Amino acid sequence: MAGYDFDIGILGGGSAGLTVASGAAQLGAKTLLVEKEKVLGGDCLHYGCVPSKTLIQTAHVYHLMKNAKEFGLPPVEVKPVDFREVVHRLQEVIQVIQKHDSEERFCKLGAKVELGEPAFIDEHAIRLHGKTFSAKNWVIATGSSPAIPPVAGLDHTPHVTNKHIFSFEKLPPSMVILGAGPVATEMAQAFSRLGTKVSVVQRSGQILSNEDKDMADELMGILQKEGVRFYLHTSIVGARDLGSEREVVVKTKEGEAISLKAETILVALGREANLGGLNLEGIGIPYDAKGLKLDSRLRTSHKHIYGAGDVTGAFQFTHAAGYEGTIVVSNAIFHLPRKVDYTFFPWCTYSHPELASIGMNEKRAKAAGLEYVIWEEKFKDNDRSLAEGEKNGKIKMLLDKKGKPLGVQILGPRAGDLVSEWVAAFHGKVKPTTLASAVHPYPTLGEINKKVAGSYLSSKIFSETIKKGLSFFFHLRGRACGPEWEEGASAEKKE
Ligand SMILES: Cc1cc2nc3c(=O)[nH]c(=O)nc-3n(C[C@H](O)[C@H](O)[C@H](O)COP(=O)(O)OP(=O)(O)OC[C@H]3O[C@@H](n4cnc5c(N)ncnc54)[C@H](O)[C@@H]3O)c2cc1C
Numbered sequence: 001m002a003g004y005d006f007d008i009g010i011l012g013g014g015s016a017g018l019t020v021a022s023g024a025a026q027l028g029a030k031t032l033l034v035e036k037e038k039v040l041g042g043d044c045l046h047y048g049c050v051p052s053k054t055l056i057q058t059a060h061v062y063h064l065m066k067n068a069k070e071f072g073l074p075p076v077e078v079k080p081v082d083f084r085e086v087v088h089r090l091q092e093v094i095q096v097i098q099k100h101d102s103e104e105r106f107c108k109l110g111a112k113v114e115l116g117e118p119a120f121i122d123e124h125a126i127r128l129h130g131k132t133f134s135a136k137n138w139v140i141a142t143g144s145s146p147a148i149p150p151v152a153g154l155d156h157t158p159h160v161t162n163k164h165i166f167s168f169e170k171l172p173p174s175m176v177i178l179g180a181g182p183v184a185t186e187m188a189q190a191f192s193r194l195g196t197k198v199s200v201v202q203r204s205g206q207i208l209s210n211e212d213k214d215m216a217d218e219l220m221g222i223l224q225k226e227g228v229r230f231y232l233h234t235s236i237v238g239a240r241d242l243g244s245e246r247e248v249v250v251k252t253k254e255g256e257a258i259s260l261k262a263e264t265i266l267v268a269l270g271r272e273a274n275l276g277g278l279n280l281e282g283i284g285i286p287y288d289a290k291g292l293k294l295d296s297r298l299r300t301s302h303k304h305i306y307g308a309g310d311v312t313g314a315f316q317f318t319h320a321a322g323y324e325g326t327i328v329v330s331n332a333i334f335h336l337p338r339k340v341d342y343t344f345f346p347w348c349t350y351s352h353p354e355l356a357s358i359g360m361n362e363k364r365a366k367a368a369g370l371e372y373v374i375w376e377e378k379f380k381d382n383d384r385s386l387a388e389g390e391k392n393g394k395i396k397m398l399l400d401k402k403g404k405p406l407g408v409q410i411l412g413p414r415a416g417d418l419v420s421e422w423v424a425a426f427h428g429k430v431k432p433t434t435l436a437s438a439v440h441p442y443p444t445l446g447e448i449n450k451k452v453a454g455s456y457l458s459s460k461i462f463s464e465t466i467k468k469g470l471s472f473f474f475h476l477r478g479r480a481c482g483p484e485w486e487e488g489a490s491a492e493k494k495e
Contacts, residue, residue, distance in 0.1 A: 004124060006032040008332055009135030011118055011126070011278065014042015015318040016309025017141035018101060019325025025110035029333050032133055033106060033113045034126070036142075040113070041094075041101040043143055043162075043310075044318045050097055051090040051166035052186055056350055058086050059193035063226075063352075070389060081194045083171040090166050119279040123302050137304045137332040140278065140292060141321070144271035144310035147289070151178075152238035157246050159239070159265040162187075172196050174262035176248045178236060180207035182349040184268035185219070189351050192228045199229045199260050201236060201250050208349060212361045215396065215411045219355055222392055231258065239265060273311045287311075296339040297331050298324055306332060314340075317347055344426040348416035353379075353393045356415035358422050359407025360398050372398045372406055377452045379412040384443040388413060397432070397452045405432055408452075414445055421449050432456050 008024045010017045013035030025031040033040075044050060068076045099105070103113045114133070118126040125134040146161035148154065162183060175191055177184045180202035192198040200207070207230065208216045220230055233253040240247050248260045273291040280286075285300045286293045291313025298306045306328045309321035323340070330338040348356040365372045379385040379393040393412030400406055408422045425435055436454035440447045460466075470476050 004134045004136045006030045006112075006133065006135040008032070008137045008139065009126065009133060010034065010139040010141055012036075012042065012141035012143055012274075012309070012311075013040035013101075013113070014141065014143045014309060015044050015321035016143075016311075016325045017042070017139065018106075019322045020139050020141065020308060020328050021106055021111045022109055023326065023329035024333050025106070027329070027333050028110075031111040032135060033111050034118045034128060034133075035113065035115055036117050038115060039098065039101075040103060040106070041098060044321075045094060045097055045101060047162045047166060049318050050094055052162075052183070052190075053350055054090045054093045055086065055166065056186060056190045056352070058089060059190040060352060063193040081171050083168050083194075086171075086194070087167055087169075117277060119277060120283045121279070123283045123305065137306070139306045139308055139328055139332070140275070140280075140300070140311055141307070141309045141325070142274040142278070142311055144273050144291075144316060146267060147270045147272040148267055149236075149269050151236050154239045154265075154267075157239040157241045157265065159246070159267050161267050165266065172262070172264040174245070175199070175264045175266055176201065176246075176260045176262040177266045177268055178248070179268040179270065180209075180230070180232075181268060181270065182208065184266070185223070185349055185351050187266065187268070188228045189223050189226065192223070192226055196264075197227070197262070199231065199262065201231045201234050201248065201260070203233070203235055205233050207232075208355065210363075211349075211355060211357065212363055212396070212409060215355055215361075215394075215409055218392065218394075218411055219349075219351055219353070222353070223351070231260070234258075271310060271316055273313060275311060297337060298327055298340060299331070304332070315342060315345055315347065319347075320345065344423065346419050346423050348419065350416065353390065353412045354410075354415035356410045356419035357407070358409075358419050359405070359426060361396075361407055361409050362398065365398055365406060370406065371401050373401070374398055375452050375455045377448050377455060379445075379448065382443075382445060382448050382451075384445050384447070385413060387443065395448050395452045397456070399432070399456060403432065403456065410448075412445070412448070418445055418449060421446060 007029040009032040010020050011034050013033055017033060021031055021033040065076045065078050106113050114128055116128045118128040121127045125132050171194055174197040177188050177198060177200045180200050184200060185207055188198045188200050206213045206216045207220050231250055234250045237249040237251050245261050245263050246265050248265060250258050250260060272289045275287045291311045292300055292307040294300060294307050294312055298308060300307060308324035308328050310316045312324060327338050327340050330336045344359050346358040348354050375397045377395050380391045390413040396409045398406040410418050432453035436450055436457045440450045
């Protein structure tokens, strides 16, 4: 575009920024991507999804080794974990993916990458290491950082966040985790399985407070059996450094003070948008700690400046960042007015078992004033699940009064993959009856999706009214076995 150096400029080379940069550049837009760090990839690649899921798998394998007997195998004597080896594996995985997110790859796609810390000088231009870069459109995709709340003494007490845990030199013998959201829950289980004594402190009465309590409580019970200690309804009073270990003092809702001592304090109390230093105040873009103020097309108060990813303050997931990136490309490059729609937005906590969600759960349905009915199936009734030694968890489907699906929650093995069938079903407006009548391979975990959809259908098909109708029209003669067939029952019925 004449007058500007670039058609589109993107601040932040993480999940959201890379999606916009690759889409815009491949569509022929002259694209600038500015990243503060020395490498692209953002939190997900370096301190988030990738190392955490890699660590979770390592911890799972170790857990299986320790529990080999449960699978009919000889008991395995496992050695303590050498965390440097674990970190080595995490870094190897990151390095492989890093190639995909390299400057060279983005240059090949047509995007110019600049490294440094930019600031807006007006609503079309930024200043970056002494140079000015202007663009017709801008995208703010600078992500988020762990929020550190004002806990008394915490600033003088060594503590870590997700930025540190994937490069520890040794496995911490003990850890107090502040918060019980997805990051806290996943890391509590992973470190506990690797041999750390883990305590989790949570202000509310359940872990994973966005999820339904029955699902979260079942998961917490599983983690408790594995040795994680939970302190619910507990507020943090203060923290201090005792030299060889740290102390966190917490208060229960009954007012009892408890001292928790551990070598490591992991702070996982939510996220804050990375919006400082960009001079957004100077160009009149409002924001707060949660994120930018955006309209449904992800535009700020300046219609040519967009926000995507964690800075939206909406769903802080990589797939949300990717989705929002595509909305921005549609609006800024195609000029197709596209709005974000999170109605059937899925997510998953990658604990073991996983807890996945799409659409309405009970909490959200109640908050929206919707009436609903629930259908559930347990994983202990799924043959594949039993074969794999997975006896915990369930699927829970919410339907409205007319039988229209509102949402599905799954606590079970590979729930994050299982929920994908519901992603297709919800987006394709597939009825539960269609899902129930579609053949699924046996034995698979996926059969639980068919079964829960079928349980709704069965309640209709096998109702007394239908049975009476069939008996009348087709002279069906009813049960051939049951209490009425026992000694002393009327001969008429036995005919
Ligand atoms: C431990 C952990 C595990 C997670 N696991 C999952 C998971 O399993 N699945 C999932 O979907 N999500 C997961 N997430 C969330 C996911 O990582 C984020 O939602 C995602 O990275 C957000 O993408 P983004 O582009 O908004 O931010 P980021 O990916 O963080 O990218 C922002 C980029 O902007 C750069 N930047 C910051 N400030 C500036 C500036 N002033 N100028 C230029 N550049 C700047 C940063 O350096 C960074 O590269 C996890 C998060 C954590 C912490």
